[in-house]
Amino acid sequence: MASKAIQTVRAGVLDASLYDDLSTSALPRVSRGAILTALSRAFDLAEGRRPGHAQRVAYVGVALAEDLGLTGHRLEEVFFGCLLHDVGMAATAPVTRDGPTPLRPGARGLAAVPQGGWADVIEALTLHCEQGANVARRLGLGETVARAVASHHDCWDGSGIGANPGEKLTQVARIVAVADRVETMFDGEGSPLIVRRRGPRMVREMGGTEIDPELAERMATLASRDEFWLGFYDNDLAASLMGLNYGGVMGREELFDFLGVISDVVDGRNGRETGRGRRVAELARRVALTCDMPERRADLVKVAALLQDLGTLGVPAHVLSKPDILSIEEMGTVQMHPTYARDILSEVPGLGAPAWWVGCHHERVDGKGYPGMLEGDEVPVEAQVIGLCEAFDALTSDRPYRKAMTRDDAMEVLRGLSGTRFDGRVVDAFDTAEGPFTAP
Ligand SMILES: [Fe+2]
Ligand SMILES: [Fe+2]
Ligand SMILES: [Fe+2]
Incomplete structure (x- = not known):
């Protein structure tokens, strides 16, 4: 049972209904x-x-x-x-x-x-x-x-x-x-x-x-x-x-391409390889379909995945690139990034739901995530799909301190997170997602 303090945070800051703008049935027509x-x-x-x-x-x-x-x-x-x-x-x-x-x-x-x-x-x-x-x-x-x-x-x-x-x-x-x-x-x-x-x-x-x-x-x-x-x-x-709607309203592919550029900007800021965010987003769309979401909702999951780490632009550069363990204060700054992104995206008409998912992409089903310490079903499936794809891509990519894991090894790590970081059903859906993965 969550403490009173946490319940207050949820009620005041993490109220999902604030972001429910009935936008989940279609991609927004946005300029x-x-x-x-x-x-x-x-x-x-x-x-x-x-x-x-x-x-x-x-x-x-x-x-x-x-x-x-x-x-x-x-x-x-x-x-x-x-x-x-x-x-x-x-x-x-x-x-x-x-x-x-x-x-x-x-x-x-x-x-x-x-x-x-x-x-x-x-x-x-x-x-x-x-x-x-x-x-x-x-x-x-x-x-x-x-x-x-x-x-x-x-x-x-x-x-x-x-x-x-x-x-x-x-x-x-x-x-x-x-x-x-x-x-x-x-x-x-x-x-x-x-x-x-x-x-x-x-x-x-x-x-x-x-x-x-x-x-x-x-x-x-x-x-x-x-x-x-x-x-x-x-x-x-x-x-x-x-x-003013300058620049014209974008169609589906135009929107993905446009947000893909923003995703590349965020990847650059975080010292990640260009295109990583776009790769994770496409994977998230595929996994969303495997979770029985309709095409349009899966498209919105892709939009959210492309913008998931937008809020890291608010984290000072020296914190993002710090090679040592972060201080508690620095960790607190990093943990603001889902909230920054959620607040920014929720201003765009039609992006209320993706804004909410982005705000929850570091929540865990065991209630130990951030920023709201949501538990179980409170963590949206869409946010879990995004977090899972991000984790899979990180595990199957080379790091300065280790080689990329194989798909099977990465899946074993993710299965180990069933019931804590992710709902086991979402991990199962990920495992059966169709199409080739980028891992070796
Ligand atoms: Fe993140
Ligand atoms: Fe300037
Ligand atoms: Fe300026």
């Missing part, structure tokens, strides 16, 4: 813009930013672009450039000449000074610009968006440290750079009342030095209107941005 609006909160975590930074940058960028008369595809390019400008921070842990884990313990993001000093800061900045541009390309958002991401730390006249120093920035890139710097300045001020009063003057002062003087003037005028500030501080900003 690229809606998904990336939600996922941008994970990119904020990777950069150590206050939640909503990328969304507010997108709001500022779109407002400025509209003020300049941009419409249609150009407007969407500004939107995606703003949302993704720092996705490169998520794509990889910053790397120095001496190898990974350059940040001081306890520090996160570019605000932290790497152990190697400012040379490493510049290297990390350049790297995340290039990595981010590659992610934008792989997501199919086009070269203009990729170039804007690559040059978001450049100065408006082409000087600076982006991917193409000396090259004059495109209009989209200049808008993205202005939006990022302006949001950072506004957010750093703290009090909305002070920002509202001083904002326009502060923006004008940045013109000609940090940002394009023409855009600074337009931005300052924009920032003198109450309407702009009501949007900037709107609690429903995420929903408004999702409602």
